[in-house]
Structure formats: structure tokens, C-alpha cells
Amino acid sequence: EAGVAQSPRYKIIEKRQSVAFWCNPISGHATLYWYQQILGQGPKLLIQFQNNGVVDDSQLPKDRFSAERLKGVDSTLKIQPAKLEDSAVYLCASSLDLAGGLEVDTQYFGPGTRLTVL
């Protein structure tokens, strides 16, 4: 079974530029998550989709970040314009989302995209 795919793996941009990340979850996984992980910290949830609907985007800086999950499969995360403090690893994860929200529903992560903003 293929894992979570992300691209690109690395991206270097200058501040005020735009950048987009792509994620393809594990086939059949209903829930998709985007996390931001700053060096030395744990992952911070940016947005959570269930199928193509947003479940939680309370920590997404909506003035510059946007995300979509068209057709409930692939997802893109965009930053426009980027700031220096956006330098981080952006992790995508997916989970099956068993009926009833059983706690056994494990998240599986992609390799991440390491963003450097100069």
C-alpha cells in the first residue's frame, strides 16, 4: 500500500513570494491533515479535512495561508505572501476515520516539505 505522498520535498523562496505544497493521502483515507513543524517543536495542526469539508482550521493564519481538498482526495496548501517565520517543515497526514470516531484511527504521515524563507 502506497503511503502519503508530498511534493516538493524542499523549497527555498524569498519573503513575500508565494508557495504551494501538494499532498496525496493514502487511498481510501477520508481525513487529511496539514501540520506545521518549526525546528525543535512538535507538529502544530493547521487544517483538518474530512473528505472535502473542513473540520478544523482554527490555527490556520487565514490572511496568508489557504488550503483546499477538491474531490476529497488530493490537497494543496498555499502560502501567499510568505514570511520569514513560515520557515518550517509542512507535514501532511491522513487517517481512515473509522465510523464513530474510534480512537484507534491512526494518522500516517508523508515525508514533509521543508520550506526555507529567506
Place this chain on the structure above:
Amino acid sequence: AQKITQTQPGMFVQEKEAVTLDCTYDTSDPSYGLFWYKQPSSGEMIFLIYQGSYDQQNATEGRYSLNFQKARKSANLVISASQLGDSAMYFCAMREPTTGNQFYFGTGTSLTVIP
């Protein structure tokens, strides 16, 4: 209040020895799940082990076991027979179905295995 607390920023262990990584959690939900992930320097988060709040026995997966003490709200990870490849960051996480199945991560523990 922090949902997940990992109090050990860094740990060292001798190769072939066992090591315990601490994790405490905070929830008022009766149903929840606890997870441990390993993050090597390559950056990918690797799922290690899961413990459900209703599980009567401690979870085990190969050299990994979870010391689950529900009354103390702790879920420590035990790695037996440490190997050099175990050197990585380790994150404890919790999932609460009543909060939209959101995952809460701790700040992580950096484990270094010494040859």
C-alpha cells in the same frame, strides 16, 4: 493547559539497554487514544504504537511497549534493547473523538543511543 506533556527534552541510552520516555496527558473524555511517533533526522513521522483508553493491557509492538497508567494519566514509551537506529525525536500524541478527532502532540524527546 497542555494536552500532552513530555518533560524530557533529551535522553541518552547505551546501546542494548532499555530506555523509558515519559508522557503525561490531560483529558476529561472517557474515550481517547494515545500514540507514539518516531521522527528521524530525515523528518518523516513514523507511527510506533497505539494505546486505547479502554485497553486493559499495555500495548506492545516488537521492542516498543507502552506503560499505560490511566489513573496517573501517563503513557510512557519503553524501548528495549536500544539500537543506534533508535536515535531520533519521539513524540507522544493523543486523539479525542469528541474534539473532531484532532491529534495533540507533545514537544518531543530527543533520544541518542550511545555505542
